[in-house]
Amino acid sequence: MPPIITDPFFYVVAIPAVIFLGLSKGGFAGVGIAATPLLALYLPPLEAAALLLPVLITQDLISIYVYRRQWDATNLKIMLPGAVIGMALAWLLASYISDNAVRLTIGLIGVGFVFNLWLKRAVIAPRRMRPAAGVFWGGLAGFTSFMTQAGGPPYQVYVLPQRLPKLVLVGTTTIFFAVVNSLKIVPYFVLGQFNAPNLATSVALLPIAIVANFGGIWLVKHTPTGLFYRIAYVLLLIVSLVLLWQGVSELIRK
Secondary structure, X not given: OOOOOOOHHHHHHHHHHHHHHXXXXXXXXXXXXXXXXXXXXXXXXXXXXXXXXXXXXXXHHHHHHHOOOOOOHHHHHHHHHHHHHHHHHHHHHOOOOOHHHHHHHHHHHHHHHHHHHHHOOOOOOOOOOOHHHHHHHHHHHHHHHHHHOOOHHHHHHHHHHHOOOHHHHHHHHHHHHHHHHHHOHHXXXXXXXXXXXXXXXXXXXXXXXXXXXXXXXXXXXXXXXXXXXXXXXXXXXXXHHHHHHHHHHHHHHO
């Protein structure tokens, strides 16, 4: 078996990252975005995203089984074609676009969306969204997920205002990102982001990932719908602010 990463500092950042991913895949989508930035403290961001990919796919399979009867086909039909286009662009431009530019862009989008919603005193009634907007936000979600596993905020900008039933939202999100994650495998191989130690390390982290996944599923099922949506918006804001802070910090250092 290939050697795994043995540096203790790696596991200081990797274990919380995998726990966040588990909670995210269980249904609290916002917290998972912290995983790649945490691992990026140790690895280049795209390599960190590749190391996490086997973990993500395993968690996707668990969550798809749990939420297999609760998802919205219309959103998937609209957003997934956009995601494929966005990922293709990310593949082509991966060597030319900095991670900081991606972080700053997504951070600004997320913060602007949440503050605009709150300033308007957040409409409780579901809001219809245009298909063209879904293709755009799906494309941006695919692009940013490919680059830094930060596809959550663009996806949520389109889906959260629809106020889908809680478990339908979670199931739709699960299937969307399961498809996106599976489509990353070949590009990451072509870009040379997989190596034997990283893959072996991913396998070693799977038990923690699975336990965290079921923890997230339990929390979602026991959280009232109104509270669940309030938490979703707060998580989106926090994650967006963190992305802004990371991008600005890196620019200042340079």
